[in-house]
Amino acid sequence: MTAMMEHSTSIADLPAGPVEYRLEQRGEAVVVVFHGGHMRAGLTLDERVYDEADASVLAPSRPGYGRTPVTTGTTVPGFADVTADLCRHLGVERVTAAVGISAGGPTAVAFAARHPTLVERLILQSAVGPLPYPDRRSTRLLAGLMFSPGTEGATWGGMRALLRRAPDRGLRQMLSGLATLPADQVLAGLTPAQRTQLVWLFSRMRSGAGFRNDLRPREDLTGQVTQPALVIASRRDGAVSFAHAEALVAGIPRAELIESQADHHFYEFAADWPTISARMRAFLAADLKR
Incomplete structure (x- = not known):
């Protein structure tokens, strides 16, 4: 597939x-x-x-x-x-x-x-x-703010714009919350095809009301x-x-x-x-x- x-x-x-x-x-x-x-x-x-x-x-x-x-x-x-x-x-x-x-x-x-x-x-x-x-209370609070009904669209709109202008910078920003290793190290370990796939995926993600519901x-x-x-x-x-x-x-x-x-x-x-x-x-x- x-x-x-x-x-x-x-x-x-x-x-x-x-x-x-x-x-x-x-x-x-x-x-x-x-x-x-x-x-x-x-x-x-x-x-x-x-x-x-x-x-x-x-x-x-x-x-x-x-x-x-x-x-x-x-x-x-x-x-x-x-x-x-x-x-x-x-x-x-x-x-x-x-x-x-x-x-x-x-x-x-x-x-x-x-x-x-x-x-x-x-x-x-x-x-x-x-x-x-998320494991940390501060992270849960920040996620609740970033993906609230009034900010969710802007959060993802900003990320899509960054991924278009500077894909590697956008990937580093996303990967910083998805890995325990430094984002630069994680990015270096991805092939060009994998980077392209992640840019595609991140550019199409949306949270709607779903992610805040996940935090309950x-x-x-x-x-x-x-x-x-x-x-x-x-x-x-x-x-x-x-x-x-x-x-x-x-x-x-x-x-x-x-x-x-x-x-x-x-x-x-x-x-x-x-x-x-x-x-x-x-x-x-x-x-x-x-």
Whole structure:
């Protein structure tokens, strides 16, 4: 699947409200992908691992992102239930895996916990766990200000302008919050093609009301997940600290931790991603014993 494209989406009118979603049908296996902050159903970096696994992808826009109003589901457990309703609406009777990326992690956890007869397994990649997010209170306050209804458009408008005028400078600014290493070092480790992909992605991100919704306190449902889980995390991820992965593995009884060697929040660009994606494909194909 080509990374640098925005996919077409549809709207499902459900009892809880409208939900924007993307459904790419391949094989019988279905993965439900909950993307992270500032992302929506049609916007993705790289989903080739699911293509290679011959898995269909159902990706909803979470509350406040894209064309899903923040009032549809609103809370993490509420939208997990809305997603189960979306599956019924689309005739999806079995979810091979719920996939939670970054700020989409809590929704994937809730989806698995609240709908164990529907969801077979859980994959969490750079995922927010049952800890405060962002980790520092000052960062949470700043994020709330930058992505408020009155400032969100200007924040992203300024970033798009910077990425057009000075792409490397814009990337350094973005990467400074996405890696624990110095931004210059992280940028130097990216290939020209990867830089182009990130400029494309950052230039199309929007937060809507979604990111402020992501900052709300949420219930810890990790102990209620009965399915096998794969937790993928990097110690150099500056957006979601490794402590979140440790908390997820501690809380989910059947969780396995895979440590990525990525220097930043985008694990698909790491040298060990082929190995990790192979582990993901094997996990999706495994014959589970409940």
